[in-house]
Amino acid sequence: MKRRVPGAEADAVAALAESLAVLLDAGLTPRSAWAAVAEHGGHPVAAHVVASLAAQPSCARGLRDAARSDDVRAVAAAWQVAEDAGAPLGHTLRVVAETVRDVAEAEREGEVALSGPRATARLVAWLPAAGVVLALAIGADVVGTAATPAGGTVLVAGVALMLAGRWWMRALLRQALARRPIPGLGEELVALSLAGGASAEASVDAANRAIRAVGLRPQDHTGARRILRVAESAGAPAVDLLTASARQQRRSSRADARRAAATLGVRLMLPLGVCVLPSFLLLAVAPLVLSLLSSTTAGLR
Helix, strand or coil, rough: CCCCCCCCHHHHHHHHHHHHHHHHCCCCCHHHHHHEEEEHHCCCCHHHHHHCCCCCCCCCHHHHHCCCCCHHHHHHHHHHCCCCCCCCCCHHHHHHHHHHHHHEEEEEEEHHHEEEEEEEHHHHHHHHHEEEEHHHHHHCHHHHHHHHHHHHHHHHHHHHHHHHHHHHHHHHHHHCCCCCCCCCCHHHHHHHHHCCCCHHHHHHHHHHHHHHHHCCCCCCHHHHHHHHHHHHHHHCCHHHHHHHHHHCCCCHHHHHHHHHHHHHHHHHHHHHHHHHHHHHHHHHHHHHHHHHHHHHHHHHH
């Protein structure tokens, strides 16, 4: 199976959004822009959107139906907000492209930071199996030992601990690599709706509707509402404040990913100490000891 390249899907979606923005700013209609991207081998989702436009006129709905990743769903949500609020589509797509590119960069940084702990986990997971080979190499009768009640019990326990350790380490890696909600997307959507002329409360409602419609995980708009209150009381531009907050959330998310990768190296010590090392002792050292005891007992008879 082909290994997924970190950030590749997000980069492809960002490139799609930027291409559409350029075509729309050049004067093409949304339908023509999608057709041009699909014709020249753009993102595969473009062909789905063009096909859906034959039956209904909404590009946002076509995007929503074709979306198979959160990155495409983010573009669909932004397009929906732009359609509802009358915001400029070119600007909308550039905003969401920047957001998705930040996601791609965060994925790549996380992959680099996790490369060390991942390699350690893979190496340590094979330690018990290497112990069995070592025991065989120095002459331990592993097969004969396994035939005895005590040896069989020891080997079964060792294999169980080895499998448990591998599962535990893989679970920790999966948790560290799990895709999180796109940070700052809620603030960006509220800002786009405000740029289209909607009121503050209507903008929050529009962002919520778009997020639910495309199937993204719900966003917490507490921060956006606080920014809107501050902007109203101070007479400051709410759009700029919301955009700045979204960018700060993406920077914080990248820092959190690097911190999680650094912490993972320490957390991997738990399955190493609880499962892997005891498994190594049971599979490598215990058969050797039992073999020596058996030989000694047979020699005394």
